Each structure stands twice: as structure tokens, then as C-alpha cells.
Amino acid sequence: MASVGGVAGEIPVTPHTEPLGKPPLRRHIADFVRRNEERGWRTVAWVAVMLPLAALVFAVSVLAVKAFPAIRVNGWYFLTGRTWTDGTGAYANTVYTDGVAHLEGARFGAWAIIWGTLASSVIAIVIAVPLSIGAAFALTERMPTWISRPLGFTIEILAGIPSVVIGLWGILTFGPWLAKNVYPLIADNMPDVPILRYFGNPHGSGEGLLTAGIVLALMIVPIIASTTRDLFSQVPPLPKEGASALGMTDWEVANKVTLPWVRSGIIGATVLGLGRALGETIAVVMIGGAILQIPRTIYQPMTTVAATILTQLDGAQTDGTGFYVATLAELALVLAVISVAVNLVARLIVNRTGRIHAPVGGA
Amino acid sequence: MMSSLTAAPATRRRRTATVTWRALTYGALLLIMAPAAWLLIGVVVRAWSHWRWSVLWTTLTPTGGGLRDQILGTLILMLGVFLVAGSVGVFAGIHLAEFTRSGKVSGRVSGPLRTASDILAGFPSIVLGYVGYVALVVGLGWSFSLLPAVIILSIMVVPYIAKTTENSLRQVPTGYREGAEALGMSSGYGLRKVVLKSALPGIVTGLLLALAIACGETAPLIYTAGFSYTLPHSLTHSQFPYLTYVVFNYYNDATVQKNYLSYDAALILVVIVLILLVASRIIVARTQRHSESARTATTGGRIFGRFRTDPTKTEPNIGPAIDDLPTT
Numbered sequence: 001m002a003s004v005g006g007v008a009g010e011i012p013v014t015p016h017t018e019p020l021g022k023p024p025l026r027r028h029i030a031d032f033v034r035r036n037e038e039r040g041w042r043t044v045a046w047v048a049v050m051l052p053l054a055a056l057v058f059a060v061s062v063l064a065v066k067a068f069p070a071i072r073v074n075g076w077y078f079l080t081g082r083t084w085t086d087g088t089g090a091y092a093n094t095v096y097t098d099g100v101a102h103l104e105g106a107r108f109g110a111w112a113i114i115w116g117t118l119a120s121s122v123i124a125i126v127i128a129v130p131l132s133i134g135a136a137f138a139l140t141e142r143m144p145t146w147i148s149r150p151l152g153f154t155i156e157i158l159a160g161i162p163s164v165v166i167g168l169w170g171i172l173t174f175g176p177w178l179a180k181n182v183y184p185l186i187a188d189n190m191p192d193v194p195i196l197r198y199f200g201n202p203h204g205s206g207e208g209l210l211t212a213g214i215v216l217a218l219m220i221v222p223i224i225a226s227t228t229r230d231l232f233s234q235v236p237p238l239p240k241e242g243a244s245a246l247g248m249t250d251w252e253v254a255n256k257v258t259l260p261w262v263r264s265g266i267i268g269a270t271v272l273g274l275g276r277a278l279g280e281t282i283a284v285v286m287i288g289g290a291i292l293q294i295p296r297t298i299y300q301p302m303t304t305v306a307a308t309i310l311t312q313l314d315g316a317q318t319d320g321t322g323f324y325v326a327t328l329a330e331l332a333l334v335l336a337v338i339s340v341a342v343n344l345v346a347r348l349i350v351n352r353t354g355r356i357h358a359p360v361g362g363a
Numbered sequence: 364m365m366s367s368l369t370a371a372p373a374t375r376r377r378r379t380a381t382v383t384w385r386a387l388t389y390g391a392l393l394l395i396m397a398p399a400a401w402l403l404i405g406v407v408v409r410a411w412s413h414w415r416w417s418v419l420w421t422t423l424t425p426t427g428g429g430l431r432d433q434i435l436g437t438l439i440l441m442l443g444v445f446l447v448a449g450s451v452g453v454f455a456g457i458h459l460a461e462f463t464r465s466g467k468v469s470g471r472v473s474g475p476l477r478t479a480s481d482i483l484a485g486f487p488s489i490v491l492g493y494v495g496y497v498a499l500v501v502g503l504g505w506s507f508s509l510l511p512a513v514i515i516l517s518i519m520v521v522p523y524i525a526k527t528t529e530n531s532l533r534q535v536p537t538g539y540r541e542g543a544e545a546l547g548m549s550s551g552y553g554l555r556k557v558v559l560k561s562a563l564p565g566i567v568t569g570l571l572l573a574l575a576i577a578c579g580e581t582a583p584l585i586y587t588a589g590f591s592y593t594l595p596h597s598l599t600h601s602q603f604p605y606l607t608y609v610v611f612n613y614y615n616d617a618t619v620q621k622n623y624l625s626y627d628a629a630l631i632l633v634v635i636v637l638i639l640l641v642a643s644r645i646i647v648a649r650t651q652r653h654s655e656s657a658r659t660a661t662t663g664g665r666i667f668g669r670f671r672t673d674p675t676k677t678e679p680n681i682g683p684a685i686d687d688l689p690t691t
Contacts, residue, residue: 034549035549037549037555038550041551041554044454048457049459051521052525058494059486059490059491062497063494066497135388135391142385151396154399155395157399157636157640158399160579160640164607165406165610165629165633168610169406172614174398225395249378252381279486279487285611306487310585336490343485347481
């Protein structure tokens, strides 16, 4: 009962207070947990990693099943056609094509929509990429940390601002400002020749393709700039210092050492930004005007795939045959395929360049 | 003498090139910073000129009122995303970082999983919203309501949370794992007590940023949550209020009061996002001050001047991985 042994100097051992007869339940549980904890972690983690996979399969199959009748009826006209109408009016008859019910006169050619998506994204990329590279350079190579940190944080904030807030600013403040102060300067001085005519008057009210493209650029700048900034700071200092020591100027170091080193990473970041621009919805709805047309000048309203899916849902529900909703599913499928392809390409490029190595002979 | 003569024009050209280059980089930075500052200040100014604090605690009416239930609705949505996407995303990240590494199959198993995660991250949010509408709101017979909205938002941000979790787990020094094993911890216990604990700041940062994304979403919510003036009592059968809808639908409303509410909602959203971003920043800063790698990196920084030697050391990859943001 009392301390074990009586040898002088030995530390008395406190005996176990639990009764020896029956094994304590608490200990059983503790042992069980100890033996099986890792298996538990593995199981839960496996389930968790499978859930997004299941969600992906589910989403794709829902889209495919829903869009199937629309794909069959619309055919290739969907990608190339220019007429987009859900029928001959509210009292249109229901007719059948290949066994699929739709309203008489329904014709869904999404070329103008796809065109608007590509045009606004291309404008965004053309503006955002040089700005991002320049800003990343200024931040990493030219500025002390106490300036570049807060500026970098501002870019992060820009990434976090809800797109609906950016859209609100774009349509109420930025668009009208551009239409008043910037667009007239461009439009009034454009000669009336084939391609440049597209930049001429009328320059509109600030609601349209160019404003949407510029605001999209602002939204993808954080993606491209932060990736580029990380890439720049991964370029080892010795080649840059060596180039400087050989007498190269800033521009030559940038052009001959830094940029070649990270070129494919920048391409990857650009494609990633493109993916974001293609899928942006709410800001484009607010700023682009969401009007179904191919604009005659770059300042006029247009629409994109994402914007159409959002704005046409109410109208689509009035189609009793459900064909319009199916067509929207086809549109969603097209958008998903484009942006997933773009994203996968980007990640392929970014992952491949994860290992930074000297660009041999690349000057 | 001769060499300086031949070098002179080239030098001038090179100097011009460098000065132009510097001017262009600063100009680019300015062209990004100016709109960003204008945007932030503009949102505040637009709302502040007519701000009433009662917006925070009165309910929305057809003619005006306040945004109490919309604010609460947005917070509830964030809570839901935190619970659903947080648990799924963190465990998925644990799986990707811890359980697919060892063994010969790792490449074969984790490859497709990661690709699936990447594909999902590239899905435009409006497409996910449409799927939610077709499958959950109509297909399952739920009407516009909270549950489909939380599910769709969660699907949207899970890849992002999984990615940040995986990254911060990979940043845990090997010594920690080996130390835990050397102390006789079972690997499950070591994972819980040592590895996860030291990766926690990074995981939390990822969660906060995911919440910032979730609270700013509009398009998928219009398709899944609908909208209402007040908080409903049902998870699946009544429409749900949130802030972004107010911004999107009231800014061009005929009533001035509703326009004001739209600007107020924008301001509140920006404040919520700022709080989340600053919180994540503070976590990063605190961890860096205490972490071993930060201290070594500081020394490296001193040796090499302003060139940072290894960015993975100065920033233990718990900053936002912006390239993984879901598209909106």
C-alpha cells in the first residue's frame, strides 16, 4: 500500500490509485484512440478530398445532361450564329425538333456573346500584363521594403474587393469619368480608316466594352502582379549582381537577365488572369451594359457569356418548354470548357516553371 | 580617349533606355495604385456623405430602411462557408500534404486529385451558381434559400482552402515531424499536436481569405439564395438576404433611399473584407516574428542588400496565394 521498498535514499513511488481488478474504461478509450487516430485522420481526409471531386463530377454531369437537348437542336449554329431569340413572342407555339420541345422560331446563335467575352478579356489582358510587370519591377527591384510592403498590401486589397463593389465604382464613377475626359481625346483624333475606325466616335456614356475591359484589367492586375512579384524575387541575386558588375544598366539587367529567367512564369500568370477575366460576371453586367450586340465602336455596350447566363435566367424561366434554360446550360458549358482549359494550361506552365533554372542561351 | 569617343553615343542611348524603363515601371505602378486608391476612397466617400448609423440595426423596407438582416445574412453565409468549406477544405489539404506523399503510388493518386481541385478552382462562379439552381433549387425541390447558397459557395472556395492548407503543411519543418516521432508519438497524435499546430496560422489565413471571397460573391447567390427583406426561418424553403444583392440591384433604383442603401452596403462589404485581410496580415506578421525561418531570412536580407535570397523563407507561404483565387 505505502511506498514500495525500504532502501534508504530511494524515492518513494506513489502507487497506482486505480483499482487493479477491472481495466479502466478511460484507458481503453485512450488506447483505442492512440492506436486508431491515424486511421481516423486518413479516413476523414480521404472523404474530404473526394467531396470536391464528387462535386466536380456532379456539376459537369448536371451541365451536360441539362444542355444535351440544346446541343442537339442548336448544333453548330450556337457557336457561329448571330440571331438570339427565344421564339416568336409570348404566345408562340411549341414545336418539336428531333423530339426536343421548343418555342416556334427559337433561334440561339451565341456568336455575339462569345465575341464579347473574348474581346473584353483580350482588352483586359493587353492592359493588365504590361502594367503588372512594370509594377512588379518597381516593387521588387527599385523600392525599399517600407514602401513596397504597403503598396503590395494595397494590391492585395484590390484582389479582395468584391467585384460588385468594383462594378458599382466602375459604372457610377470611373466609366463616366473616362467618357468625359479620356474617350473624347481618343475618339476625336482617330482617322477614319478600317481598323482605327473602331476607336472613333460615338464614344458613348462610359457603359460599354472598353470600360468593361479596363475594369476587368484592374481586377486581374492583382493576380498577375503578385505572381510576377514572387517570380522576380525568386531570381537569384548573383546573376543580377554579376550583370550589374559587368556594367549593365537597370534596363539591360531586367531585359537580359530577370525577364528571360521568369518568362514562362509570367505567361502562366497571364493565362491565369485570362481565366478570371473570362468568368467574371457581375462587374461586366454592371459596366458592359449587358446588351446583346457586337458593338460598332469599342465604347458601346455588349455582353459576355457569364453576363448572359445571369441576366437571361428570368426570361428563360418564362419559356414553358424549358428549352431556353437548356440553352443557358449549353452556354454555361461553353464557358466552363473555355475557362477550365485556360486554367489547366496556366497551371501546367506555372507548375513546369516551379523549378527555376538558368535560361541557357535565352537572351 | 578613343574608347570614350566610340562609347559616347551608345552610352547616351543606354542611359535613355534605362531612364525610360524606370519611368515606365513607376508609371505602371502609379496606374495601378491610383485607381485602387480612387476605388477605396470613392466607396467610402459615396456612402459617408449620407451615412446613418441606423442602417446597421433597422430592417429593409420597400421604401428604404436599413440593412440589419442583410448584414446578418452575409455573416451567416460566411459562418456556413466557414463550417462546410473550412472542414472539407482543411481535411482535403491534409490529405494532399500528408497522406499522398510517401509510397510509390503518390504520384499516381495525388496527380488526378490535384488536377480535379485545379479544374474546380477554374470553374467560373456563375457556372457553379447555375448548377446550384438547376440541381439544388429546382432539381431537389428546395426553393431559393440558404442551404444551396452555402453549398455552392463552399464548392467554390474549397479548392482554395485545400491549396493553402496543403502549402502551409508542407512548410512545417521536417525536424518537427522527426522530433514528434522520436518522442514516441503515434503519427496521428503527432499530426494533431505538432504538425497541425505549427501549420495553423497558415491554415487560418487561408480560411480568412476564403471568407473574404465568399462574402463578396454575387452571381452564384442570385441563382441560389434569391433575396428577401428579412431573415427567414427555413434552411431550404425561403429566400435569404445578403449584402451584395443590395449593391447590385439598388444602385440604379428609382428611389434615392435605395441608392443610398446600395452605397452603404458597398461600404459595409469593403469594411468586412478589410477586417479579414488585416486579420490575416496580423497573423502572418506575428508568425513571422516568432518563426525560426524569419530570423534567418532577416540575416540573409542584410547580407544581400535588398535582394531577397529565398522568398519561401521570408514569407513562409502563408500570404495569400492569389493565383489560386476562384474566378468570380
